Amino acid sequence: MHQHPPAQGGLESGSPYEPVTTGIPDLDSFVDRGLITHIHTQLTSGKEGTVYCCRAHPSINRKFLAAKVYREHAESSYKWDPTYFQGRERVLKPKIIRAIQARTEFGRAVAANLWVSAEYENLQKMASCGVHAPKPIARGENSILMEYVGNGAGPAPHLDSLDPRDNTTQIYFDQILEDIARLLARHLVHGDLSPYNILIWKERTWIIDVPQAVDVRFNQSAFELLHRDIKRICDFFAKHAVKRDPMKITTDLWERYQRARL
Ligand SMILES: Nc1ncnc2c1ncn2[C@@H]1O[C@H](COP(=O)(O)OP(=O)(O)OP(=O)(O)O)[C@@H](O)[C@H]1O
């Protein structure tokens, strides 16, 4: 797994309840706000940013929290892709849209901020409609503090590492489809669903990584994105002897969504 040794200060030394400086401004702000005490481990350093497992402050009713700290200038992000941008612009002033499209310094800062807000709000929506996704706890300037899926020994494994002999495969497939349907009922399509953005923990699938999710009501590519998500999941499960037709699943879901039957 992508587990790296802790890279910064503020690591597991001394009492777990003694707040320390982490050296990372966003995490320090969570320490100051009494949400975490220190970094337990750095989990990954991905295209969007770095994810840490942090020790939760004793006033929080859990042992660990995950902090996703975004890279402000992540170039490979969907954030610049017009397919995903469509629908987000509707609440922005034309001047701001122009700055984002021209990628001026100001435009990049606004886009970065909107991106973090989008993930935070999508996690809130997911929590409120019963989708198994990490519950958001707090927002930092470039970061999100959320429920941690895993334990002190490490984060939950990705769906990708599922053992083909695992006899709960069909159950996982059904859980994912159920969550896709719940999301769609809230007008959302994940848009980057894959066996790497799904974790397995305690016989349950958890959907993560949602800044790019699109609102079906305002995005003309929503059906294609939904089909791509479902196809990736079906392709993966086909290797685990669960054979399903992605286009049929997509059109059935879409029809139910349009008739408000989800
Ligand atoms: N809440 C969480 N609990 C446990 N692990 C998490 C959590 N959130 C993220 N992770 C771990 O961190 C990894 C990266 O998170 P995420 O996919 O949200 O970020 P990303 O920047 O898009 O990274 P990537 O490019 O690897 O997809 C996940 O694949 C997972 O292993």
Ligand SMILES: [Mg+2]
């Ligand atoms: Mg990811």
